[in-house]
Amino acid sequence: xxEEVTGAQRPPEDAEGAVEVEQRGEGGAxxxxxxxxxxxxxxxxxxxxxxxxxxCFMIGCDCCTEWFHGNCIGVSEKTAxxxxxxxxxxxxxxxxxxxxxxxxxxxxxGKKAELxxxxxxxxxxxxxxxAHMMDQRQSSQANIKRSARMCGECVACLRTEDCGxxxxxxxxxxxxxxxxxxxxxxxxQCELRARKMLRVKDEEMIGSRSRSRCKRGAGLxxxxxxxxxxxxxxxxxxxxxxxxxxxxxxAGYKDLVWRSEExxxxxxxxxxxxxxxxxxxxxxxxxxxKKLAPPTEDVKPRRHKVKQRHRERVRHSERAVExxxxxxxxxxxxxxxxxCVEPARNSSKYCSDNCGMKLAANRIYEIVPQRIQQWQQSxxxxxxMGRRQLERIxxxxxxxxxxxxxxxxxxxxxEGIISNAKxxxxxxxxxxxxxDGDDTDLQIFCVSCSHPVNPKVALRHMERCYAKYExxxxxxxxxxxxxxxxxxxxxxxxxxHSKTYCKRLQVLCPEHSRxxxxxxxxxxxxxxxxxxxxxxxxxxxxxxxxxxKHYCWEKLRRAEVxxxxxxxxxxxxxxxxxxxxxxxxMTNRAGLLALMLHQTIQHDPVTTDLRSLKER
DNA sequence: CTTTACGAACTT
DNA sequence: AAGTTCGTAAAG
Numbered sequence: 170x171x172e173e174v175t176g177a178q179r180p181p182e183d184a185e186g187a188v189e190v191e192q193r194g195e196g197g198a199x200x201x202x203x204x205x206x207x208x209x210x211x212x213x214x215x216x217x218x219x220x221x222x223x224x225c226f227m228i229g230c231d232c233c234t235e236w237f238h239g240n241c242i243g244v245s246e247k248t249a250x251x252x253x254x255x256x257x258x259x260x261x262x263x264x265x266x267x268x269x270x271x272x273x274x275x276x277x278x279g280k281k282a283e284l285x286x287x288x289x290x291x292x293x294x295x296x297x298x299x300a301h302m303m304d305q306r307q308s309s310q311a312n313i314k315r316s317a318r319m320c321g322e323c324v325a326c327l328r329t330e331d332c333g334x335x336x337x338x339x340x341x342x343x344x345x346x347x348x349x350x351x352x353x354x355x356x357x358q359c360e361l362r363a364r365k366m367l368r369v370k371d372e373e374m375i376g377s378r379s380r381s382r383c384k385r386g387a388g389l390x391x392x393x394x395x396x397x398x399x400x401x402x403x404x405x406x407x408x409x410x411x412x413x414x415x416x417x418x419x420a421g422y423k424d425l426v427w428r429s430e431e432x433x434x435x436x437x438x439x440x441x442x443x444x445x446x447x448x449x450x451x452x453x454x455x456x457x458x459k460k461l462a463p464p465t466e467d468v469k470p471r472r473h474k475v476k477q478r479h480r481e482r483v484r485h486s487e488r489a490v491e492x493x494x495x496x497x498x499x500x501x502x503x504x505x506x507x508x509c510v511e512p513a514r515n516s517s518k519y520c521s522d523n524c525g526m527k528l529a530a531n532r533i534y535e536i537v538p539q540r541i542q543q544w545q546q547s548x549x550x551x552x553x554m555g556r557r558q559l560e561r562i563x564x565x566x567x568x569x570x571x572x573x574x575x576x577x578x579x580x581x582x583x584e585g586i587i588s589n590a591k592x593x594x595x596x597x598x599x600x601x602x603x604x605d606g607d608d609t610d611l612q613i614f615c616v617s618c619s620h621p622v623n624p625k626v627a628l629r630h631m632e633r634c635y636a637k638y639e640x641x642x643x644x645x646x647x648x649x650x651x652x653x654x655x656x657x658x659x660x661x662x663x664x665x666h667s668k669t670y671c672k673r674l675q676v677l678c679p680e681h682s683r684x685x686x687x688x689x690x691x692x693x694x695x696x697x698x699x700x701x702x703x704x705x706x707x708x709x710x711x712x713x714x715x716x717x718k719h720y721c722w723e724k725l726r727r728a729e730v731x732x733x734x735x736x737x738x739x740x741x742x743x744x745x746x747x748x749x750x751x752x753x754x755m756t757n758r759a760g761l762l763a764l765m766l767h768q769t770i771q772h773d774p775v776t777t778d779l780r781s782l783k784e785r
Numbered sequence: 786c787t788t789t790a791c792g793a794a795c796t797t
Numbered sequence: 798a799a800g801t802t803c804g805t806a807a808a809g
């Protein structure tokens with residue numbers, strides 16, 4: 170049996186841990202059954218024997234998700250392989266409907282067959298004893314497979330669509346990536362079990378998670394005391410965490426263990442931390458110091474200082490209401506709203522949202538005018554540069570538009586030439602002169618199939634050969650092309666299989682368009698030139714079917730023009746994008762938020778502003 | 786400790 | 798057969 174499956178026989182790393190159950194007020198948010206694995210100070214225990222051993226073969230119950238030692242319940246590793254769904258005795262007692270199900274056939278031919286039968290066969294029967302690999306089972310309600318990194322029940326696990334935006338998506342083949350990172354979409358990384366670094370990144374969360382996570386910004390102005398701490402990475406809270414944190418602070422870090430999101434979702438890490446919580450350790454090691462130092466002691470000196478100041482301020486406001494209620498978890502604090510004397514709500518510093526908003530508004534009134542003034546004092550170099558950039562972009566846009574009209578003109582000219590050429594008559598005798606003059610023994614090799622071909626027909630052969638190979642691959646994007654006012658650029662044929670639109674030039678796409686059948690009397694009609702570039706005004710008057718010299722000349726000429734048109738469109742698009750970005754940047758500069766968040770420090774212009782020095 | 790890269794199992 | 802995802806080693 171493979172290591173994978175052997176791994177799956179052990180309880181997952183994040184098996185419900187003692188502390189987690191203890192600290193998680195609402196508990197039930199987890200996938201499994203926290204109720205079974207009871208807590209002991211030492212860590213999680215399993216099975217009927219209630220021992221923490223996990224270094225032997227184990228089997229998981231598909232009802233309560235508890236793990237059992239094979240030895241304790243009389244299931245060998247070998248027999249376990251024949252089981253598809255397994256329930257423990259107590260679950261079967263509680264619910265007689267639960268029935269252990271077996272695989273339809275014995276997996277002899279290695280793991281692959283075994284796993285496939287696990288997923289695909291639905292056969293009943295068999296009389297062999299029981300056991301089952303927990304990780305591979307399917308969630309009863311949603312058919313979502315669980316794995317070590319999936320709970321199978323959270324929003325992320327249930328999601329089936331990739332966002333296409335995150336770095337992992339962009340890495341995927343289907344989004345045209347190099348498949349180097351090879352991780353699933355960030356939005357689909359399990360909220361509970363996936364590694365934290367694989368989930369949606371913090372910066373991206375701010376918008377999507379609304380106010381459940383307040384890092385900078387909102388928290389800065391509504392939340393008085395966090396102002397000084399907001400540079401601390403760990404101070405990123407969800408609402409429930411905020412509550413915990415409040416309690417934690419109120420308790421003077423004594424009785425509660427603060428749990429960051431990471432710890433909550435990775436109980437393994439939690440377990441470790443829970444065992445050696447810093448302050449506990451300290452209390453054991455240096456009890457005398459404990460007496461001297463306030464309870465806010467922490468390992469990080471900087472944080473310590475901040476927290477202490479913070480606490481002092483909290484106490485200060487507490488005194489106003491209660492006359493100095495300290496460490497107790499139930500201390501009532503006064504609302505920080507301007508002029509408000511109501512007690513703050515449980516998990517907040519304010520008695521109501523209104524008070525919070527009032528305070529925030531006050532701050533804006535207080536800070537913004539000053540900042541605006543500050544802003545207006547000095548000329549904005551970025552603004553000046555932006556204006557110059559904008560000018561440049563406009564010029565380029567103009568040039569591109571000119572080029573585009575030129576190309577459109579060429580496009581029509583070419584169509585005119587082509588239709589004009591069709592009116593020509595075939596000249597029978599010239600055909601012969603056209604055809605010979607070459608060494609018929611000479612052979613060249615086709616660049617596509619490497620077959621030797623006669624130079625006379627080489628062009629024709631290679632064109633066809635290339636088309637044959639080219640049409641075997643698709644070259645598409647997820648979106649159809651929408652360019653206003655442009656005709657015949659991309660092929661844009663929809664491929665329902667890959668859900669893409671073909672992005673070859675329409676005139677050059679052998680996959681979706683065949684060269685039209687040429688009537689016997691059609692003339693080649695290629696404009697003849699002298700010295701390569703100089704048109705003579707004459708047309709090739711050989712029968713089109715027989716002209717080897719100008720094979721597919723219309724196609725190639727059209728492609729030439731179309732390619733240039735596409736290039737110009739791209740250029741225009743790029744310029745438009747640049748302009749948009751620049752305008753956004755200019756509009757947002759010195760906006761309310763920017764003014765509140767940032768401040769320009771006026772250094773000594775002579776010694777520090779190197780740019781203006783250079784300009785001078 | 787985090788990030789990147791990649792072999793290989795798993796899935797379609 | 799090709800794409801997806803996991804686990805893990807190496808690099809940073």
